[in-house]
Amino acid sequence: MARRGRQALFFLLPMLILVVAFYILPLVLTAWISFTPLTNWRVRDQLVDFVGLENYVNLYYLARYDPDFHKVLQTTLVFVVLTLFINVVGGLVLAILTYLIDERISLGYRLLWLLPRMTPLAVFGLLWYYFFYGGPQGTLNSFFLKMGIIDEPMRWGTDPAMLPYSAWAIIVFVNGLVGVSYGMIIFYSAFKNIPRELIIAARVDGAKTWEVIRHILVPIVRWHIVFVTVWQLLSLITSYTHLFVLVQWSVVDKWYGTTLALYVFNTAFFDVKNQGFAAAAAVILVIIGSILGLLTLRIMRFSQMISPPRGDI
């Protein structure tokens, strides 16, 4: 038994070292930092000063009284709910449509929709920078000017007259384009496991396309829908990279483009560099994230999926 344990440990060691050094230790440190006054990364002086719950109290006061922080909280809520809807429903629609059509065309579409997910962040941001560009050369301006809907170019994401809705629409749209492919892939591979005879038989019995979708395809993926919803919820609450680019390049308004996760990042690294405060907000995110993560494992009935190892000697 001891020899077996040592052998497994030997195989697992590289992974264990990295997990401890880059997940567990940083997490403990972040929680620790949330009780310190750490600013400007003065790690040597400030990491052992304690301010108790001050950062959390500040967070509470900000949430109650600060108008900018109110915008952040509103944006977080709107962003998460709307993008989640797009990702799940859009992913389901894409999966159904690509499942029904000819395989070669379907492959092309699925790859096309996977492209935003695989595109480097800076390039993807650049695409939308050109698209929403405030000058007459911007794609959206160019179209609307040509069609005579507007007389002069608009700064879509930052014009105060259109805030907050325009900024929200942009962040939801841009993130939705990345997010839908997740649901699409999961649902599509579930459809692929359906015996074709089942659908052909339904068609021979005279079922319309809509009836096939409603009575066969959707019921088959109902657990997948729950799983994708919870998993995407988790990922949307914690993701910040695409929003960072949009805000940093002024494609959208600073506060109506910032969610709580991005707020933590900017507070720690760019704006005020108040890491103690940022860490307190991060701890809140971790708590929400852990609850959702554990929920997902439950939904996936995960323990049953882990098959026993073969070849254990």
Next chain:
Amino acid sequence: MGEGIGEGGPLVRGTMGIVIILALLLASLPIIMTYSTLVMTSFANTIVSSPWVKFRFTLENWRLFLEGKLAPTAGIVYTPEDILRFILNTGIVAGGVTLVVLAASVTSAYAFSRMNFFMRSGMMKLLILLHAFPGVALIVGVYAIYVFLNNYIPRDYSIYYSFIFVIIARASLEIPMAIWILKGFFDRVPWELEWATIVDGGSRLTALRTAVLPLVKPGIAAVAIFAFLAGWEDLIYVLVFLPPQEKTLATYIESQLGSGSLETTYLPVVAAAGTLYLIPTIIFFVVTQRLLLETMSGGLKG
């Protein structure tokens, strides 16, 4: 009606099939348009944002970009940047991430597939949780470690330290998923093959190396590609950990569009940078189409 639905054919034919294909095309227009704007602009003298923009074909942007003359409108008062260095830096980070991910995930995935040990299923659940972990909470702690250790690094080695740290830190984010993907591939290899090696007196490590690894090459390739692309595309870690003069393509583009830089930014040259930056992604995409889609669904499902 369902006439003519045979094995392998589409499930919907005729008018309905065409309607669906056109609807998908319409929905895909924003994707198609934005990517073609980027690529066309890199070969044009202006932003080719819509079909009716009149532009002149030119390679000038690419010349300016590769010569490092990134802000031609700034006139003579500025020094060209070393673009090859930026490309090299991007490659170093991507290559480094690939190596670290492979080194840390192959043996672990093998152990999860073949051995029983204390907390095995607990650790596998933990990996899934880590994959979804709030990255923003981690990066604060990881940067604190970086700053703390930096005090003990001699100034001359500081730049190597930054690169090594950013590579390992970025690679760590990819490890949970890499292990899950690889474990799936290991699970499909028949156990009898290793058993023969072990009966002949070989160790587990020999069995892994000689009997199993050759059979999981597609899995290793998939993990390597995902890891490479993750390192290649990274903006946040490079921006946070590397000193400002050590740019990658990502941080170069960021510096051109970020606040305070717009006065001298010439967007067609940035488009050339973006197009170049996109090329490896597109190549992997075209070469590995099916492997990519299958690994993603397999990996995502666990």
